Amino acid sequence: MKRFKSELRKNGITPMTVWNYKEVGHSQSATQDLQKLMGGKKYFDYPKPVPLIQRCIQLYTDDDSIVMDFFAGSATTAHAVMQQNAEDGGKRQYILVQIPEKTDPKKDAFQDGYKTICDIGExxxxRAGKKIKEEIDADIDYGFRCFKVDSSNMKDVYYAPADVEQLSLDGFEDNIKEDRTPEDLLIQVMLDLGILLSSDIETQNIAGKKVFSVADGYLLACFDKNVTEETVTEIAKKKPFYAVFRDSSMANDSVAANFEQIFETYSSETVRKVL
Structure with missing residues (x-):
């Protein structure tokens, strides 16, 4: 076969695979399908046809493959992965990457609240996941998580002593940036500890505080304010592999002082981390 292809190229002929548009669609049909899915609004020009990407998935993936698309656009790849999983019972996952390209302020997408292409894809x-589940009655999980590249959650505190005024020291009482959410902190911790971002995340109420449970209790993290010894103790009793708290969240100095002793008493093997 290689020799045959080589001979073809010598004669100016490039071998190729041709798929009939009736089987894999075309730009016009893809545009119409997406427009119908989005309530009749034309938010995106010339998306890729779902059947085309689905054919590629059928040829080049296994049932548990991870499909990556670094030019996500309107998220056709995610649509195709979910469709294929619904049809053959696969457990494929997808990772999509798209720069937050802004939509045209004069177009319907922008006026309907989709400020970037990413918003349209999400x-x-x-909608595609809900539609597939309703039409095929398949037991598929069409949930997803959306992340964006950002700066650290931690404040920049790299100053020479002479550059720090006495009054500014109050700003260092909390070393985390003011606009960061508990979810932001959790993702940072998961990345730092090498825990998959696709892991199951649940929220629990432990002694009146919100606690994130990741991977069925493998990691327990609490970033609420005024964390008491009762909360720390109840978390320690669950014996997580990792336990993470926010340094400024401890209710008082007594809790901070007894933190290590509580874990030594109830779960000495737990790896403790304080942000």
């Missing part, structure tokens, strides 16, 4: 995934 909504397309939600």
């Amino acid at each position: 909504e397309r995934i939600r």
Whole structure:
């Protein structure tokens, strides 16, 4: 076969595979399908046809493959992965990457609240997953998580002593940036500890505080304020592999002082981390 292809190229002929548009669609049909899915609004020009990407998935993936698309656009790849999983019972996952390209302020997408292409893709995934589940009655999980590249959650505190005024020291009482959410901190911790971002995340109420449980209790993290010894003790009793708290969250100095002793008493093998 290689020799045959080589001879073809010598004669100016490039071998190729031709798929009939009736089987894998075309730009016009893809545009119409996406427009119908999005309530009749044309939010995106010339998306890829779902059947085309689905054919590629059939040829080049296993049932548990991870499909990556670094030019996500309207998220056709995610749509195709969910469709294929619904049809053959696969457990494929997808990772999509897209720069937050802004939509045209004069177009429907912008006026309907989709400020970037990413916004369109996210909504397309939600609608496509719901539609597939209703039409095929398949037991598929069409949930997803959306991340963006950002700076650290931690404040910049790299100053020479002479550059720090006495009054500014109050700003260092909490070393985490003011606009960061508990979810932001959790993702940072998961990345630092090498825990998959696709892991199951649940929220629990432990002694009146919100606690994130990751991977069925493998990691327990609490970033609430005024964390008491009762909360620390109840978390320690669950014996997580990792336990993470926010340094400024301890209710008082007594809790901070007894933190290590509580874990030594109830779960000495737990790896403790304080942000």
